[in-house]
Amino acid sequence: MYALDGERMLTAWERGREQREPWRALALLQVALPEWDIGALAALPLVERNALLLRLRAMTFGGRIEGFAVCPECGEQLQFVVNVADLERELRAPCEESWLEAETEMRMRPVNSSDLAASMAADGDAQARELLLERTLILPQPANIESPQPQHTQRSDWLARFERLNASAEIRCLLPCAACGARPVLDLDIAGFVWREVALAARRLLTEIHRLARAYGWSQQAIAAMSTPRRAAYLEMLDA
Ligand SMILES: [Zn+2]
Known part of the structure; x- marks a missing residue:
């Protein structure tokens, strides 16, 4: 460099x-x-x-x-x-996460800059997050899952995983306020x-x-x- x-x-x-x-x-x-x-x-x-x-x-x-x-x-x-x-x-470098759901291996990779660029088209934060989730969740291939439409609880579990996986990319500093x-x-x-x-x-x-x-x-x-x-x-x- x-x-x-x-x-x-x-x-x-x-x-x-x-x-x-x-x-x-x-x-x-x-x-x-x-x-x-x-x-x-x-x-x-x-x-x-x-x-x-x-x-x-x-x-x-x-x-x-x-x-x-x-x-x-x-x-x-x-x-x-x-x-x-x-x-x-x-x-901390996040690794791709994988887990089992109904005996199917699910995978999720961390967000990259291409994903961020694509999420710019979203209308608001919530939609951007959905878009990022869709891009980074790697659904099993071939389609041995009948319906790609997830249950609500399943979706919130995915979002929680998404937050966890990507939290390490944020740079946080504690700033005590003397005032x-x-x-x-x-x-x-x-x-x-x-x-x-x-x-x-x-x-x-x-x-x-x-x-x-x-x-x-x-x-x-x-x-x-x-x-x-x-x-x-x-x-x-x-x-x-
Ligand atoms: Zn203050």
Whole structure:
């Protein structure tokens, strides 16, 4: 995996701004992992995609994540600091689940980015979840089950399994609120978080390139290829 710096940062930003989630996160990963094709990335369970995003984040911006969240109880703004290494430890790779139902083997696989993309067409959260369940539940083949229409209890059992299987992909941080004493759990959207950081860093880099190119006439490639401290040193000289 390559860190997103210089030209890679600009490419990630260019590709990312043309996409919506979940493709945007994959566009960033593809710049860092050029040997992977988009289909392979889209087929990764979300927990594995999130692990790659965390690694990319640590390589590009460092292993310490600082951010803000709002306390759901009192509205206080909470600052949080988490270490990527701690978040990575929390991510447990889910395996496909299998179980027996009326002597038939049922299987369920974890949700991936292709599933998420398909669920975007759904009308509301409940329908999206149904759609995801349908895609990830692998019904036995050939059709040795007479009717594919499940019983209500069967369906709620499937949904419970679905929740359990996919819970590990979520990145949760406990954020104690000093103002009201609540202990809300933040569901960290790592894809959105990394994208916002990439967008900010790319804009900053473009501004630096703009200033240095104007002052010295160097090419964009040459300036983007410089180390950050070297660029900063030239900018300091321009400001002096
Ligand atoms: Zn609070």
